[in-house]
Amino acid sequence: MKHPIDEHAEIATGSKPLGRRRIIKLGAVAAATLMIPGVAAAGDWIRVDEVPLTSQVPGRMSIMRARTRAHYQQARYVPRRSYGGEVRSLKINNVHTGETLNTVYYENGDYVPGALNEVNYFFRDFRANLIKPIDPRLLDLLHTIHHSSDTTKPFNLVSGYRSPQTNAWLATQTEGVARHSMHIEGKAADINLPGRQLSLLQRIALAMRYGGVGYYPQAGFVHVDTGRVRRWG
Template structure:
C-alpha cells in the first residue's frame, strides 16, 4: 500500500508541449481537509491538477509544480508563489462552486516583464504585486466574470481588480481593496 504523501506526490498532472511528464499521469483528487488547484495557463497551454495542501501542511513538490505553471511566460522566470494566494484561489473556487480549471492570464511577473507591460499599457501598476508572486489574474470559463469579482470581494482576502474588457479578475494578497 502506498503512503498518502507518496500518492499525493505522484498525483500531479502537468501537461504542456515543452514538458516531459507523461500525458497519462494520474490526476489529483482532494480528500476532506485537502486543497486542490486545477489550473490552465492560457499563454503556455500547461495544465495542472494538484493537491497542494494535505495532512495539515503544504506539499512541497506540488508547490514547485504550481510555481512552474504560474511562472512569467515572457522570461521563463519562476518565483515562489505566496501560499496564501493559493489558499485564496481555493476559497474563491469554492464560493463559485467551480470544479473546472481556473484559466490563468498572469501569475508571477518579473520586473522586466512588468516594466514592458507598464510602458505599453496604463493599466499595469509600477509596483505590481505580480512581481512579488502575490497576485494572479484569472477567469473561469462558463462562469460570469462579475460573479467571480463579487465572490472574490466577499472573501476580503486582498485586492480584487475587475477587467471586463480583458475578461479577467485580478486577485492579490495585499491589503483589502477593489477597483
C-alpha cells in the same frame, strides 16, 4: 536549477528545486506564444487607481444563493493552516503556454512542498522564463473562490508571476501598469472561470475581504491578490 520540462527556465532568488509529480500538460499553443512577447498583453496590466474596499458591497448578498451565504461569511479570512483530513487542490489552465495544472497542494495539515514547486513553475513569468515562489495564501484564495463557484471546470490563468523586467516592458506597451504590482511578488493572479461570469468571481472575492480585487470585464479577467484589502475596476 533547471526544470525537467524546460531546461532553460531560471529560478528567481529564494526558490527551491522543482518537482514533477502531477504537473504540466503542454499544449501546442505554447511555442507560438513564447515567441511573441506581445500576445495577450492586455491581460497583464493592473490599474493604479486603486481605492480602499468598503466594509459592505451593496446588494452583493442578495445575488448569492441562500445555501452558500454562511460559506461566504466564513470565507472572509482564508485559513493558513488547519489540521485533520482537509485537502486543498487547484485545477487551472495557463492561457499563454497551454499547460494544465491539477494538483493537491495541501493535505495532512500542511502544504505539500513538491506541489508548491509545481505551482511555482506553472505560475512562472513565461516571457522571461523566470520562476518565483508563489504565496501559498494566494492558492488558498483561489481554492476558496473556485469552491464557492460551484463548478468542476478549471480556472484560466491570464497572469501569474511577473518579473520586474517583464513588468517594465509591459509598462511601455500598455497604459496603467503598476510600477510595483503584486504580480512581481508572486502574490497575485489574473483569472477567469469558464461557465461563470466575471462578476460572480468578483463578488465572491470581495465578500472574502482577503486582499485586492480588480475587475476587468473588457480584458476578460478578475485580478486577485493577497495584499491589503482594496478594490478597483
